[in-house]
Amino acid sequence: xxxxxxxxxxxxxxxxxxxxxxxxxxxxxxxxxxxxxxxxxxxxxxxxxxxxxxxxxxxxxxxxxxxxxxxxxxxxxxxxxxxxxxxxxxxxxxxxxxxxxxxxxxxxxxxxxxxxxxxxxxxxxxxxxxxxxxxxxxxxxxxxxxxxxxxxxxxxxxxxxxxxxxxxxxxxxxxxxxxxxxxxxxxxxxxxxxxxxxxxxxxxxxxxxxxxxxxxxxxxxxxxxxxxxxxxxxxxxxxxxxxxxxxxxxxxxxxxxxxxxxxxxxxxxxxxxxxxxxxxxxxxxxxxxxxxxxxxxxxxxxxxxxxxxxxxxxxxxxxxxxxxxxxxxxxxxxxxxxxxxxxxxxxxxxxxxx
Numbered sequence: 001x002x003x004x005x006x007x008x009x010x011x012x013x014x015x016x017x018x019x020x021x022x023x024x025x026x027x028x029x030x031x032x033x034x035x036x037x038x039x040x041x042x043x044x045x046x047x048x049x050x051x052x053x054x055x056x057x058x059x060x061x062x063x064x065x066x067x068x069x070x071x072x073x074x075x076x077x078x079x080x081x082x083x084x085x086x087x088x089x090x091x092x093x094x095x096x097x098x099x100x101x102x103x104x105x106x107x108x109x110x111x112x113x114x115x116x117x118x119x120x121x122x123x124x125x126x127x128x129x130x131x132x133x134x135x136x137x138x139x140x141x142x143x144x145x146x147x148x149x150x151x152x153x154x155x156x157x158x159x160x161x162x163x164x165x166x167x168x169x170x171x172x173x174x175x176x177x178x179x180x181x182x183x184x185x186x187x188x189x190x191x192x193x194x195x196x197x198x199x200x201x202x203x204x205x206x207x208x209x210x211x212x213x214x215x216x217x218x219x220x221x222x223x224x225x226x227x228x229x230x231x232x233x234x235x236x237x238x239x240x241x242x243x244x245x246x247x248x249x250x251x252x253x254x255x256x257x258x259x260x261x262x263x264x265x266x267x268x269x270x271x272x273x274x275x276x277x278x279x280x281x282x283x284x285x286x287x288x289x290x291x292x293x294x295x296x297x298x299x300x301x302x303x304x305x306x307x308x309x310x311x312x313x314x315x316x317x318x319x320x321x322x323x324x325x326x327x328x329x330x331x332x333x334x335x336x337x338x339x340x341x342x343x344x345x346x347x348x349x350x351x352x353x354x
Contacts, residue, residue: 015076025142036061054304
């Protein structure tokens, strides 16, 4: 592991199904790739305008060198758009690709066995790139670091829902956990939790409108600020930033490297399902539990424009949530900004909930 080595390579990941523990155990700093602020204009020479706007934003940031600091990236086959981004990246972006991982789209025992074999091949590729060898002990140490982070994030979420941590701080810390060295991030989480002890908001009047947000990587910060400024409360965010980031610890206290890789494979495939998984019934059941546990009264789907994977799921998701008595608003976003038209639609939707 890197033990906070400032010279450790920083490796960007494009999927929440890629185990960060593997990258960290081989002496690198794993970070999730987020888009930079701005418009996806620079990507239009490589990707058409009717291509997923999130992928175009990410590509534009690297073409314009706004996302400096990555030494390598690892892709996964999230969808057709990501596969095409991978092709363009290899030809046009200077940051090298250290792997392309075919993640199974099911959480069955057979799929987990297959994913463990795939992860073993990824380890071999990473060993060649880093010049290091991965041992079972190093991997278990890395898992312990991220298991601690999962526990801290679970505590942070409880404080956020109780009102002792505000939404801005909560989302900033969640992003910190995905984009910084985990030891440093864990220290910041512990400091925040210690400072928030005993500071629970004692208000007895809960907000009249409790919202579930749904997004791919993360709901735009501007949207979160808007709904809270209008008196609503975000009580859950189904995105890679939040609810779909694996919360349960990886059970890998002992065993060989092969057994530990198998534990990682099972854990990552069993996390709360994203639309990429071919299990709509499991995903809808998960969202139903989230609505019931958090008392969500309405949902806003903030999806990137032309994101086929999420937009194809939307009709089924909308019908299911409305069947639970939860009205749904769809916003198709070109970038991270919330336009005037989006603002008007959100305000009208919130007014309807009174």
